[in-house]
Amino acid sequence: MTFWQSRYNPQLKLSQQDLIDISKEITQAYAPDGSHMQSELVLMPVDPVTLHAYWNIKNNTISNLGAQLIMRVYSDPTLSEHPSSLKLSFDIKLSSFQGQQTVSVPIAATAYSAVIGEINADNSFSALVTSEIIHVPRETPVTISDAVPVIDSESANIAADNTHVIWQEAMPEHSINNSEQPTQEIPMFDDLFVTEINNAPDIIHVQRENAAFELNNNSVRNQYTSTNNVTVPETEPFILKNFNNQGYDLKVYANSSDSEFANILAKQESGFYISPKKPNITKLNSSGLGLYL
Amino acid sequence: MAMQRGFLSIVLHAHLPFVRHPEYDKFFEEIWLFEAMTECYIPLIRSLEQLHQDGVNYRLTLSLSPPLISMLSNELLQSRYIAHLNKQIELTEKEIIRTAGNPEYQRLARLYRRLYLDTLDIFSHQYDCNLLTAFKKFNALGHLELITCAATHGFLPLLNKNEAAVRNQINTGIETFISHFGFAPEGFWLPECGYYPSLEKHLKTAGINYFFVDTHGIENASESPRNGVYAPLNCGNEVMAFARDPESSRQVWSSTEGYPGDYDYREYYSDIGFELELDYIAPYILDGHTRINTGIKYHRITGKNLPKEIYQPKQALYKAQLHAQDFINKRQLQIDRLSIDMDRPPMIVAPYDAELFGHWWYEGAQWLECVLRLADSDTNAIQTISCADYLKQVVTPHQVATPSASTWGDQGYSSFWINESNNWIYPLLHKAAADLEKLVLALQSSKVNPLQERALNQAVRSLLLAQASDWPFIMKTGTTVEYAKKRITDHLARFNYLLDSIKTNTINERSLSALEVLDDVFPEIDFRSFH
Numbered sequence: 001m002t003f004w005q006s007r008y009n010p011q012l013k014l015s016q017q018d019l020i021d022i023s024k025e026i027t028q029a030y031a032p033d034g035s036h037m038q039s040e041l042v043l044m045p046v047d048p049v050t051l052h053a054y055w056n057i058k059n060n061t062i063s064n065l066g067a068q069l070i071m072r073v074y075s076d077p078t079l080s081e082h083p084s085s086l087k088l089s090f091d092i093k094l095s096s097f098q099g100q101q102t103v104s105v106p107i108a109a110t111a112y113s114a115v116i117g118e119i120n121a122d123n124s125f126s127a128l129v130t131s132e133i134i135h136v137p138r139e140t141p142v143t144i145s146d147a148v149p150v151i152d153s154e155s156a157n158i159a160a161d162n163t164h165v166i167w168q169e170a171m172p173e174h175s176i177n178n179s180e181q182p183t184q185e186i187p188m189f190d191d192l193f194v195t196e197i198n199n200a201p202d203i204i205h206v207q208r209e210n211a212a213f214e215l216n217n218n219s220v221r222n223q224y225t226s227t228n229n230v231t232v233p234e235t236e237p238f239i240l241k242n243f244n245n246q247g248y249d250l251k252v253y254a255n256s257s258d259s260e261f262a263n264i265l266a267k268q269e270s271g272f273y274i275s276p277k278k279p280n281i282t283k284l285n286s287s288g289l290g291l292y293l
Numbered sequence: 294m295a296m297q298r299g300f301l302s303i304v305l306h307a308h309l310p311f312v313r314h315p316e317y318d319k320f321f322e323e324i325w326l327f328e329a330m331t332e333c334y335i336p337l338i339r340s341l342e343q344l345h346q347d348g349v350n351y352r353l354t355l356s357l358s359p360p361l362i363s364m365l366s367n368e369l370l371q372s373r374y375i376a377h378l379n380k381q382i383e384l385t386e387k388e389i390i391r392t393a394g395n396p397e398y399q400r401l402a403r404l405y406r407r408l409y410l411d412t413l414d415i416f417s418h419q420y421d422c423n424l425l426t427a428f429k430k431f432n433a434l435g436h437l438e439l440i441t442c443a444a445t446h447g448f449l450p451l452l453n454k455n456e457a458a459v460r461n462q463i464n465t466g467i468e469t470f471i472s473h474f475g476f477a478p479e480g481f482w483l484p485e486c487g488y489y490p491s492l493e494k495h496l497k498t499a500g501i502n503y504f505f506v507d508t509h510g511i512e513n514a515s516e517s518p519r520n521g522v523y524a525p526l527n528c529g530n531e532v533m534a535f536a537r538d539p540e541s542s543r544q545v546w547s548s549t550e551g552y553p554g555d556y557d558y559r560e561y562y563s564d565i566g567f568e569l570e571l572d573y574i575a576p577y578i579l580d581g582h583t584r585i586n587t588g589i590k591y592h593r594i595t596g597k598n599l600p601k602e603i604y605q606p607k608q609a610l611y612k613a614q615l616h617a618q619d620f621i622n623k624r625q626l627q628i629d630r631l632s633i634d635m636d637r638p639p640m641i642v643a644p645y646d647a648e649l650f651g652h653w654w655y656e657g658a659q660w661l662e663c664v665l666r667l668a669d670s671d672t673n674a675i676q677t678i679s680c681a682d683y684l685k686q687v688v689t690p691h692q693v694a695t696p697s698a699s700t701w702g703d704q705g706y707s708s709f710w711i712n713e714s715n716n717w718i719y720p721l722l723h724k725a726a727a728d729l730e731k732l733v734l735a736l737q738s739s740k741v742n743p744l745q746e747r748a749l750n751q752a753v754r755s756l757l758l759a760q761a762s763d764w765p766f767i768m769k770t771g772t773t774v775e776y777a778k779k780r781i782t783d784h785l786a787r788f789n790y791l792l793d794s795i796k797t798n799t800i801n802e803r804s805l806s807a808l809e810v811l812d813d814v815f816p817e818i819d820f821r822s823f824h
Contacts, residue, residue, distance in 0.1 A: 004315055006806035007816060008747050014807055019316035022807040023783065030789040031782050032721045042723065044451055045489075045698065047706035054720050081515065100716050135490070137698035137706065138513040 034098065041071070041116050041131040048108030048139035054100040055116055057128055067118035069094040070125070073103060079111035079133060087253035090243065104246045108139040296674040299628030299639040300683055302535070303664070304505065306482050307334065307647035308358035308446055310763035310780075311814055313370055321579050322776055326364050327377045328588065330424065333651035334365075335412050336658035338420075338427045344665055345434060351665040352677045354438040355428060355647070356482035358446050359469040360761070362425065363814045366473060371422040375413070381588065382409045384577050388565070388589060391573075397603045401591050404606060425473055432474070438679035440480035441470035444815065448710045448762035450487045450698065451719060455726035458760065459492070461823050463499050465757060465815055472817055479681040480504060484762050485710070486537070486644075486701035490515075493528035493695075503533040503680045505644055510699035511536035519692050523631050523639040525680070527691040534696045535680050540627060541643040544620060552616040553654035556594045557608045561653055563592040563601050590655075613656040617663030625673045637689050642680070644701075714774075715765035718781055725756050725788050732792060733823045747809070748800050749820035752791040754812050759784035787812070 003013040014022075037056040044052045053071065075088040088106055094116065105112060112134055117127040243250035309329055314320035344351055364370050385406035392398035420426045431437035443449060444465035452458045463481070470478050481501040483492070488506045496504060503525065511522045511534065518526060522536035545551050552558075566578050566587040575581040592601035593609065624641055631639040650657030668675045678686070702709040711719065729752060741749065759781050767777035787808050794800045 002315075002318075004810040006809035007813065008809055009802065009806055012803060012806045014803070014810060016316050016318075018803075019807050019811055022804050023316065023787075023811060026790045026804065026808075027783050027786040030786040030793065032725075032785045032789060034720060037720060037724060042454060042720070044454070044707075044711065044719065046708050046711055047704060050708070052711050052716060052719075054716070056720070100720075102712075135698070137489075141512050142515065142517045 037098070039129050041114060041129045043112060043114055043131045043134045045134050045136045046102065048137050049105055051103050051105055051112060051134065051136060052100065053103055053114060053131070055094075055098065055129065057097040057116060059097070067120060069097070069116060070119055071101075071103075071114055071116045072125070073105070073112055073114045075105075075107060076111040076113060076133060080135070081109040081138065089237070089251045089253075090248040092248055104244065105136060106243060106250055108136055111135050296625060297629045297632035297638070298674045298676065299624075299632065299641065300678045301541075301624055301668060301675050302352075302354060302640060302642045302678050302680055302683065303661070304354040304356065304482075304642065304644035304680075305337070305647035305650070306356040306358075306442070306644060307361055308356075308442065308484075309361050309364065309648075310761050311360035311363060311445065311758060313364060313367060313813070315369055315810055315813075319373075321585070322773065323370065323373060324377070324585070326361075326370060327374050328586075328652060329648050330365075330374060330416070331378070331381070331409070331412055331588065332655070333648050333658070334424055335415050336651045337647070337661070338415060338424065338431075339411075340658050340662035340665075341427075341431050341436065344662060345431070345436065347666075349666050349669050351436055351669055352438065352679050352682060353436065353665065354440060354480070354679045356440045356442055356480075357425075357428065357470070358442050358482075358484075359444050359466045360446065360814070362441070362469055362473050365424050367813075375417060375422070378409055378413045378416070380577065382406060382413070384587060384589065385409060387573075398591055401604060401606075402589070405589055429474060438480070438681055439470075439474060440478040440482060441466050442482035443484050444469065445757045445761040446484040446763060447757070447760035448484055448487050448707070448765070449492060450489045450700070450707050451711055452722065452726070452760060453489060453492075454723045455730060456495075457730045457824050458722075458726040458756075460495050460498075461753070462757070462760065463495050463501075464822060465753075465818060467499050467501075468817065469815060480679075486510070486699065487707070487710075487762075488534070488696055488700070489698040490695045493530055493532040493534070497530045497532045501532060502684060503535060505535050505537065505642065505680075506696045507537050507699050507701040507705060508539045508542075509705055510534065510696040513697035513699070514694040515697075516692065516694035518694065520635050520637070520639075521631070523635065523641065524637060524687075525640070525684075525691055526696060527693045528695055529693050533680070533684060533691060535640070535642045536696075537644050537701060538627075538641045541620070541624065541641060542645075544623065545643070545645060545649070552620075552660065553649075553657070554594065555612050555616070556596050557605065557612045558594055559590055559604050559609060559655040560592045560594045560601055561590070561655070563590050565589045565591070609656050610659055613660040614663050617660050617667055620660075620664055621667045621673055621675065624675055628675065637687055640678075640680075640683055640687075709769055710762060710765045712769060714771075715768040718759075718765060721781075721785055722756075722760055725759065725785060728792060729753065729756055729788075729820075729823055732795070733820055737821070737824075744800050744802060744805070745795055746820070748791050748795050748805055750818050751805060751808050751812070752788050752795070753818050753820050753823055754815055755784045755788035755791060755808070757815065758812055759788065784812070 002016055004016070004019065005011070005013050034056070039056060039058045041053065041055040046052050055071070057069075071092045071094055073090055073092065075086075077087055090106075092101070092103065094101075114131045115127045116129050117125050120126055237251035237253050240250040240252065242248070307329075309325050312320070312322045312325060314323065341353075385402055388402035389399055389406065392402050415427075416422060416424070428437060428439060432439050443462035445462070447458070447462040449459050449462060452462065467478065467481075477500055479502045481496055481499075481504045483504050483506070486505055486507045488504070488510055493504075508522050511518050511526055514526055518524070522538060525533035525535045528534055543551065545553070547554075564586045566574060566589075567584050571582070571584075574584070574587070577587050579585050591604055593604045595602045627641065628639050650661055654660075665677060667673070668677045699705055700707060700709075733749075736749070761780075764777040764781045768774050790804070791808070794805075
């Protein structure tokens, strides 16, 4: 029979069976089960257009057990790799107080944060837990256009009969009391749109009813019929319904004076959706002897 | 056009997860190390020795991961390897008898026997059962630059919720390297080339001068790289990032268009462990009934959907030489092309997993030897170099920019290490790191007794072993998933047990000693550095 001793105490000898028994006992009694987790929301970047979120919300932090749990994800242009005034946010409904989820995000090279909270009976939003800010990486090389956005005006022109906007009645929104981001007066620029126009990324034609965008302002109900007379309120978000077929509505906070934004809306109206480009790289690596693809 | 001068840096990254099971007489997963020693590391050493004896002037970089360093220097695994080799020799002797009626097969069986005998001689006699001795020798001769990587090959972009965890992976890795080789590495292999902006500050603090990223890490850097991926970027703190060259990578890595797929090379998937009668092969497979690779393979790739033909070693060697010549020719053309627009000689960085050469690509070590031999000839203007040499030779200031977050994994980012198959591990790993950091902070100014010190150090080992990138990788590939899950669960349970016993002052020395025997790695670790 083989006996083992720790290099730190050679006097104490253990048989192989001792090692097996002790290992089993410890694993049975102390295997991690996630039950001792603190309330938290953690974001991790996965690739330029994907992040991973996991969360745990202690029961004692929940005020209304029947309330809808929401994860609200924000972009933060001030912390992103390029200057932009375009702010984005979207909500994802959560079905449990502890879980994990992959989240597709609209723009690469951008900072994101998130808040999980409850939608109250009065439609206000109460935050329960917030994440740290994370950055998703670039998916394309830096180009000159990163510094000065170039919008091809022709690509923004669309025929009047192509335009189609659906107005959603009284979209419940706002009363965001603790985490809404203010609009900033910075020259608007965003990777997403420059990428689309200049670099011809993947473009997906989607159904009309899915391709609608909405203006979230109850007092202004302009139904746009051409790109030449778009009016955009100063502080309310535009809502891109079912953005990119991701199952969430993307709110875009932008300044109506930015001509680029009008172009964006025009592109949106034309029935195109912007598909964040997944890197098409096939690496043929192994991990040790594990795999040679 | 005259040939232009340029540099070629071939980097082999050698890594296996720490697999050592003293609680069993035999343990299947330990064969990963034995296969790699037989098929990869010893053939590499054989080639390096041959090049040295022939007076070839070459430079190669070898990254040795701390788990591999620990296993290669571990007496238990060394003795088990000898037993493994003897068993292989026994099998080849049986094969020589079995193939008596078929001279072509028998010739190969004899060849395998000679190879195993030579392997045993190199291992036990030439290097006294410790292959690190060989790598030290070639380093001292000036042929081999040795570098290392994170302590247990932790995938740093997904561990960095806790920066202490990242620092601990880096620092423990470097300390392990120093304790075995006696000097500090200049370069650092980021596990899976997993980089995120700001990682360079930890490398700088650890005394590292350079690291590697995948191609798009440099291409998508914060500033457009003026010399493409053929010159390093200065991350802003004098730590340099070198990029993988996509062309030389594709020629070797690709299983479809790359060299390893040539029909004359040995077929990996044709192995007598799966082909012969169970009764016959039982003593050489897992538990006598589960078929595994034995390493005895008689066929060449042959072609798609064709009956496998017998392997012809001479023809395969000829192909390896042709492919080496092709590789060198293409590098020279590449250098000539790149030199037109560059303000310095192009630096082509060609990193590969060391285990590709010999294990997956049986003739890989021979190909590499040919490449290094040809690079030293007068027929080209290529100079093999290490990145440390390059930084000393090329004194022109390097462009300052931050690489983009990237990996060399499938799709180029982190999705292979976090997905539906393995995402459950991250909340647990993050929590453990946070708990440990909190405890270490609380104990910074406290005096701990020797038993507490041992328990705290063991807790750090448990966490490090749980953090290995191999476990989520295996879960994704679906190969030995239950083993990977068990390893993570066991290490985290041991960690939880140790922290609990420290906090409640109930350390059981017998249990602690058992864990020290089971996870006998990083003997010099100091829990106080986890911050």
